[in-house]
Amino acid sequence: xxxxxxxxxxxxxxxxxxxxxxxxxxxxxxxxxxxxxxxxxxxxxxxxxxxxxxxxxxxxxxxxxxxxxxxxxxxxxxxxxxxxxxxxxxxxxxxxxxxxxxxxxxxxxxxxxxxxxxxxxxxxxxxxxxxxxxxxxxxxxxxxxxxxxxxxxxxxxxxxxxxxx
Amino acid sequence: xxxxxxxxxxxxxxxxxxxxxxxxxxxxxxxxxxxxxxxxxxxxxxxxxxxxxxxxxxxxxxxxxxxxxxxxxxxxxxxxxxxxxxxxxxxxxxxxxxxxxxxxxxxxxxxxxxxxxxxxxxxxxxxxxxxxxxxxxxxxxxxxxxxxxxxxxxxxxxxxxxxxxxxxxxxxxxxxxxxxxxxxxxxxxxxxxxxxxxxxxxxxxxxxxxxxxxxxxxxxxxxxxxxxxxxxxxxxxxxxxxxxxxxxxxxxxxxxxxxxxxxxxxxxxxxxxxxxxxxxxxxxxxxxxxxxxxxxxxxxxxxxxxx
Ligand code: SF4
Ligand code: SF4
Numbered sequence: 001x002x003x004x005x006x007x008x009x010x011x012x013x014x015x016x017x018x019x020x021x022x023x024x025x026x027x028x029x030x031x032x033x034x035x036x037x038x039x040x041x042x043x044x045x046x047x048x049x050x051x052x053x054x055x056x057x058x059x060x061x062x063x064x065x066x067x068x069x070x071x072x073x074x075x076x077x078x079x080x081x082x083x084x085x086x087x088x089x090x091x092x093x094x095x096x097x098x099x100x101x102x103x104x105x106x107x108x109x110x111x112x113x114x115x116x117x118x119x120x121x122x123x124x125x126x127x128x129x130x131x132x133x134x135x136x137x138x139x140x141x142x143x144x145x146x147x148x149x150x151x152x153x154x155x156x157x158x159x160x161x162x163x164x165x
Numbered sequence: 166x167x168x169x170x171x172x173x174x175x176x177x178x179x180x181x182x183x184x185x186x187x188x189x190x191x192x193x194x195x196x197x198x199x200x201x202x203x204x205x206x207x208x209x210x211x212x213x214x215x216x217x218x219x220x221x222x223x224x225x226x227x228x229x230x231x232x233x234x235x236x237x238x239x240x241x242x243x244x245x246x247x248x249x250x251x252x253x254x255x256x257x258x259x260x261x262x263x264x265x266x267x268x269x270x271x272x273x274x275x276x277x278x279x280x281x282x283x284x285x286x287x288x289x290x291x292x293x294x295x296x297x298x299x300x301x302x303x304x305x306x307x308x309x310x311x312x313x314x315x316x317x318x319x320x321x322x323x324x325x326x327x328x329x330x331x332x333x334x335x336x337x338x339x340x341x342x343x344x345x346x347x348x349x350x351x352x353x354x355x356x357x358x359x360x361x362x363x364x365x366x367x368x369x370x371x372x373x374x375x376x377x378x379x380x381x382x383x384x385x386x387x388x389x390x391x392x393x394x395x396x397x398x399x400x401x402x403x404x405x406x407x408x409x410x411x412x413x414x415x416x417x418x419x420x421x422x423x424x425x426x427x428x429x430x431x432x433x434x435x436x437x438x439x440x441x442x443x444x445x446x447x448x449x450x451x452x453x454x455x456x457x458x459x460x461x462x463x464x465x466x467x468x469x470x471x472x
Contacts, residue, residue, distance in 0.1 A: 015468070029424065047312070
């Protein structure tokens, strides 16, 4: 978008899911209940929001996702390596939709090992691809005792609903 | 393996005149090519055949600390040695890569699928530098790569490996793009989303889900389709309305709780740009342009990127 429509940035704002969720949390527009997710939680850095964003826009979303996750859960654990050095889930680049499923599962072996080592029972993935790969493929293939949620799913499930009406 | 020789040496070895050797080369009976420094190159196998033909022992063997007898018959390799043709690559982004890439292999050790199909990012970079465009475009490897950028992040020479992968993907005939990606791109251009979901179905589904949500936990919620002047425009990943419609509700619930004014467009609502994956810049541009149009049409202030 930067490349083709630079003029739109004067017209409106473009935000990522992180920006928006953090805005709500920091401005107190939503209230979160930490007792919903008490299990050990970890966070998967999606390549597109981290490493590649850093390179393309000079800005990486590493801490935002963690801040949001920590606002919902107390027992937070890192995968190693993480942030800029994180391993891809194995389904990026459109691989989830391609016919090379053996390779895709093989690719995911590193991610699966990391998750087991972290001891997490809930993994937060901010990206559709990662979540599908980990939830629908890696858990089965590598026998993981794990739940996977989108970051907005985590937030939605932790919400304390305001008494409207 | 290539065997390098001087015409005079070969002539001496076989007891013929230098001109004879030259004649053989010119006539093609001795398949050799001119190499650097007035030397010639031929496949080692051809040299062996030549020796056999004239009943001679090859005066070198590929592992010359082992006697040829102990080695037994040479296995015939079916991979032709690569010839460097000086062909310019249309894929290599920068011709200086041939020097800039240190062939250190750091990228290959960072890549989770190094070794699959015998390839890794270092080899891909080198193939591009050597102008092996056809081989690259024909290979499925760049499609198995997830463009995760681990390789690029670790590269000391700053080679743009990801841009290279996209370029290779972009060069493949569109009909041969693996899986549904290209079909999705075509579909998105034609119908406004990757899976070709019709407008009425989409709107109906969204309203239905909104009702469920209202009954469940968000009293009074109504799915805002095409609401002019809403603050936030939300795009949708077509796999959700297609296969996991309930997944859309999490966001709506958050918006509801935050009291956000948001809207979804009834047309061109696709938020996933498969053109990025298939290496198709034109398609990508069109899809992005439509989202911009939606923003203008509905007069929204903030665009939420989907993932
Ligand atoms: S890490 Fe960079 S310099 Fe090293 S082999 Fe790979 S592309 Fe070449
Ligand atoms: S971007 Fe592709 S080549 Fe590079 S490390 Fe990831 S999978 Fe390997």
